[in-house]
Each structure stands twice: as C-alpha cells, then as structure tokens.
Amino acid sequence: MKNFTFIDLFAGVGGFHFALKELGGECVFASEIDSNAQKTYFANHGIVPFGDITLDEVKSKIPQNFDILCAGFPCQAFSIAGYQKGFSDSRGTLFFDIEKIIEKHRPKVVFLENVKNLVSHDKGNTFKVILDILENKLNYI
Template sequence: MRKKYKIIDLFAGVGGIRLGFQNAFQSNAEFVFSSEIDKFSKITYECNYGEVPNGDITQIEASEIPSFDILLAGFPCQPFSNAGLKKGFDDTRGTLFFDIVRIVKFHKPKVLFLENVKGFRNHDKGNTFKVVQETLEELGYKVYADVLNAKYFGVPQNRERIYIIAFLDNEINFEFPSALNQEVKLGDILENKVNDKYTISDKLWAGHQRRKLEHKKKGNGFGYSIFTEESAYTSTISARYYKDGSEILIKQEDKNPRKLSPREAGRLQGFPDSFKIPVSDTQAYRQFGNSVAVPVIEALAKNILKEID
C-alpha cells in the first residue's frame, strides 16, 4: 500500500495546480485544505472538486489548517518592503508570501511547490526571488527553481513560468522534467463549430487594426496576434483575455477573426473537456488566463513523487 500524501492548495484559483498533482499522484493524493479569495473561482472549484475553498488566507491561522505533506501555491508577485535590510523572514511581512511562510513554519511540510510569472526571477533587481530562496533555506529547505515553457509539454501555448520547488529532506536531488517530444499545433485544441458570438465585431476588428498600425509606426510589435490551425503555439493567455481577445485571435475564412471559446481557452491550458465551466464567459477567460498549464504541473509532480516515494 503506497503512502497517501496530504496536500493543501493555496491561492487555488480553479484548481489547475491541484489537477496536475491529482493526475500525477492518482490515489496517492489526499487534498485536506484549499483557499481562494475570488468568489467566481470558488464556484468553479466547487463544481469540479466538490468542496468550497476557504476564503482569505491572511485571515486563517496556521493551526486551523490540518497537518499536511505538500503545499501548493501559485502566489502573486509582490515586492518585499525594506528589501536589502537583511531582515529575512520579516522582509516578507505584508505580502502573501508571508502567509505561505507562517504556514510552512508551523507545519513543516515535506515539499513546497510554488509557481509564479517568469519575471519573478528578476523582479525588483532579483531581490524578490532572493528573499524567497533565503527565507525557505532559513526554514531548512533545499530550494530548486527553473523556468519551463508550456509549449514543450503538449499544449500549443508559449507560456513561461517559474517553478520553485523546495524539499525538507536535503538529501534529495531534484531534476526538472525535460521537454516532451510531442508535436502539437493550435488546430489540436480548436472546436469544430464555434458560436458566431466569438467572432469579433467590425468595430472591434477595425480598432485592433488601427492600434496595430499605430504601434508599428512607433516601431514596436504590440497589437493583436493572429493564429491559424497550423500555428505551433499561441501567445500566453492572460486574465485580461476577456477584454478584447487581442493576444490570441483565430483566423477565419470570409469572416473577421474570432476569439477562443472558453472551452478552447481551457484546452490551451491543458484542462480536459470534463472540466466543468459553471461561470460566464468573462469569468471563464479570467479563470483560465490566471491558471496554469496543467501538463507542466503534472510533469513536475511526477518527478516530485519519484523523489519522495
């Protein structure tokens, strides 16, 4: 009988990191606690996992959280104040990383899995990352960090994220997963028939083209991006995709380009079609844009399981 690992899911969103760990650990994972502040994300989480996440983590005592082995957190990138004054842990006060640390201090889990934007590594001249690393090392963890791109893990999206993985057992030599040699293209995740409401209006399309031209005159490459079924990958989907969809538009014959449907946005992040979307399109785009590329998480989780099992 293999060991069951108790896991907590912080800043859970719609549970993308959880899904990757569930896929990798199968019956070896037991989720004992989750937390998320956004009410619409909580609706999607409950609909898919049968539990309502707890609310604001800053209001929850570490002692109220059941004991656990693995902490998951896709936490926001915030600067640490007084940076450079070498206060270590106290530098983190007032940030959400502080809440991760106080929970880790109390529970001393075996593994920490943290995800953040690629720019986190150089944020505040590299200081933000340094404080995180040194704080975790002070707590006795061996820290690994690397940037992985989703396009090498079976989804047609150019999405780079930093993964910080820390082990209480200092004997562990963790290796980041290498790229899966899986050829994918955008057509693999597109639906056969998509409602016309996702085709952008003449007015919006004219605006996109006008702004693109203005950017071009200034000599920068900003503006909309158009992709076809044959495209190897799209640009990064973000939480603001619901606004105008300009970062990922799909070419259509004899029509204006269209946005991805919410289901396609989910697929672009590696969510299966069985993942339920109980919210409005606007919220669905925000939720998937804020989430993670599930197959990257799964590959990382498999390597973690190898080390601790």
C-alpha cells in the same frame, strides 16, 4: 487510496489540484479569496475553498499534518503584466503568510507557482528574499 495529502493555497481554479490528484494525492484544505474562482474550484473538485488565508480563523482550519503545500500566490505584484511593486504591494506580502504556514506545519514538500519576471523582479532581490527564507530560515532546498 491516497498516496499523500496536500493543501492548495491561492488555489485559483485548481491547477495544482488537478495535477496532484492525478498522482494519487488527496486535497485536505483549499483556500481562494476570489468568489468566482471558488465556484469554479468547487465545480472542478467538489471542494469549496476557504477564503482569505491572511485571517487567523482561516489558517486555523488547516490540518496540522499534510505532505505537500501548494501555493499559487498572487503574481500581479511581480509579473510584467502587473505594476511590479513586489513586496510593497499587499499581494506581494502574501508570501510571508505562506512562510508562517510552512513554519508551523512543516510539510515534506513545498510547491510555489513561478511567474514570468519573479526571478528578475527588483534586480533579483525579490527572488533572493524568497530563496533565503525557504533555504536558510525554513531549511527547504
């Protein structure tokens, strides 16, 4: 029996899925653009993730109601392992797609993956923007 439902955005191979299923959660939607990660996610969880979450046709498949939004949004734009272009990198702007999904669906809980350097990227301004949107615009604390 499920205790709660969740969606898994930028799902990779399903790290969030493993943890939340163990706690009694049921994944009701997954999205991952990388075809190899999609195959691994399917092998791990029996779900083929939808593709590009920036497309309206993919967003339209998200159920209206779910309890938890999980997003491992691409870290290359912020990580010390990447070019650190932040919101200037198209991968960095994917946070704003998450923002729109949160705004539309209003899940009870939002889990966003952290990445080394996110807090200090652009002298802390990137993290400040993310927190400002989550706390002040969307009212999540």
